[in-house]
Amino acid sequence: MTAATTLLAALEGSGHRTTGPRRIVAELVAGQDGAFTAVGLESAARAGGVHVGRATIFRAIELFESLGVVERVDLPAGDHAYVACVSHHHHHVICTTCGRSTEVEDVGIEALARTVGRRTGFRVDEHRLELFGICPDCQRVASGT
Amino acid sequence: MTAATTLLAALEGSGHRTTGPRRIVAELVAGQDGAFTAVGLESAARAGGVHVGRATIFRAIELFESLGVVERVDLPAGDHAYVACVSHHHHHVICTTCGRSTEVEDVGIEALARTVGRRTGFRVDEHRLELFGICPDCQRVASGT
DNA sequence: GCGGCGAATGATACTGAGTCTCAGTATCAG
DNA sequence: CTGATACTGAGACTCAGTATCATTCGCCGC
Numbered sequence: 440m441t442a443a444t445t446l447l448a449a450l451e452g453s454g455h456r457t458t459g460p461r462r463i464v465a466e467l468v469a470g471q472d473g474a475f476t477a478v479g480l481e482s483a484a485r486a487g488g489v490h491v492g493r494a495t496i497f498r499a500i501e502l503f504e505s506l507g508v509v510e511r512v513d514l515p516a517g518d519h520a521y522v523a524c525v526s527h528h529h530h531h532v533i534c535t536t537c538g539r540s541t542e543v544e545d546v547g548i549e550a551l552a553r554t555v556g557r558r559t560g561f562r563v564d565e566h567r568l569e570l571f572g573i574c575p576d577c578q579r580v581a582s583g584t
Numbered sequence: 585m586t587a588a589t590t591l592l593a594a595l596e597g598s599g600h601r602t603t604g605p606r607r608i609v610a611e612l613v614a615g616q617d618g619a620f621t622a623v624g625l626e627s628a629a630r631a632g633g634v635h636v637g638r639a640t641i642f643r644a645i646e647l648f649e650s651l652g653v654v655e656r657v658d659l660p661a662g663d664h665a666y667v668a669c670v671s672h673h674h675h676h677v678i679c680t681t682c683g684r685s686t687e688v689e690d691v692g693i694e695a696l697a698r699t700v701g702r703r704t705g706f707r708v709d710e711h712r713l714e715l716f717g718i719c720p721d722c723q724r725v726a727s728g729t
Numbered sequence: 730g731c732g733g734c735g736a737a738t739g740a741t742a743c744t745g746a747g748t749c750t751c752a753g754t755a756t757c758a759g
Numbered sequence: 760c761t762g763a764t765a766c767t768g769a770g771a772c773t774c775a776g777t778a779t780c781a782t783t784c785g786c787c788g789c
Contacts, residue, residue: 730789731788731789732787732788732789733786733787733788734785734786734787735784735785735786736783736784736785736786737782737783737784737785738781738782738783738784739780739781739782739783740779740780740781740782741778741779741780742777742778742779743776743777743778743779744775744776744777744778745774745775745776745777746773746774746775746776747772747773747774747775748771748772748773748774749770749771749772749773750769750770750771750772751768751769752767752768752769753766753767753768754765754766754767754768755764755765755766755767756763756764756765756766757762757763757764757765758761758762758763759760759761759762
């Protein structure tokens with residue numbers, strides 16, 4: 440839940456207004472504990488009894504993303520999802536069962552990108568690494584009892 | 585252009601019918617020389633004067649994908665794109681300027697995935713690595729004349 | 730505490746990618 | 760050639776995401 444605070448702090452710190460709807464979206468994001476989609480947030484809002492316009496949710500997510508406190512990931516199924524994160528470069532491991540995500544500090548992919556650049560002649564500017572698997576909890580559940 | 589042959593061969597080899605529309609889609613894919621989107625193929629077909637139903641294009645792409653001769657990638661902009669490839673595990677470097685893509689044989693990401701697994705406790709089953717940059721040709725063009 | 734300005738909101742209409750259906754057609758085996 | 764059936768395509772449909780714009784609200788100065 441302190442995650443919501445982080446999101447709001449980022450808002451204030453960048454000269455954006457801290458409004459009611461944004462506060463709500465921040466809470467929703469913080470309450471997701473993993474990857475979430477825009478549509479998911481929308482229905483979460485409805486389920487929570489609060490009303491926030493669709494456009495506002497999209498705008499809020501977009502804003503959080505531009506502030507670096509939320510990051511876009513593409514699920515294997517092709518959906519556009521997001522995960523809250525603590526900024527700076529890192530990647531995510533996403534549980535395909537429960538959707539929870541964990542951040543992974545740089546594991547040497549920069550070097551890997553350089554290798555690719557050298558090998559192909561490309562100037563590699565950007566990369567996206569997403570890992571999918573089963574989180575410890577779900578493994579425990581899956582492995583009988 | 586031999587790429588179209590590869591696609592069609594994969595079709596035949598898997599017990600699927602080699603039909604006119606599929607042939608057309610294969611040609612279109614082969615003629616893209618890089619990443620392409622379903623919509624792009626559709627308009628390419630229209631531009632080429634041939635007519636293939638939207639549904640058919642989507643189905644053909646899906647089929648090629650399931651045969652492993654075409655792979656899905658997600659562009660930084662969030663579009664769903666595809667690239668033709670020669671199957672088995674590898675990754676792509678995609679030029680953000682011209683869209684051309686190059687395959688990269690495994691560069692040690694398996695090890696990287698294992699490291700992540702060890703560090704997070706996740707059982708990493710799947711990963712997606714996409715590299716974006718500027719290809720040699722575009723670099724040349726960009727760097728004055 | 731009050732007022733004004735501009736940012737933010739949200740209802741709604743719109744866009745466009747991707748899916749589904751189903752009658753008609755084309756492919757391939759026999 | 761013929762039948763079984765896989766494939767096709769027109770078009771309706773769904774639904775995520777965007778654009779519009781009048782109204783509201785947060786913030787800042789007073």
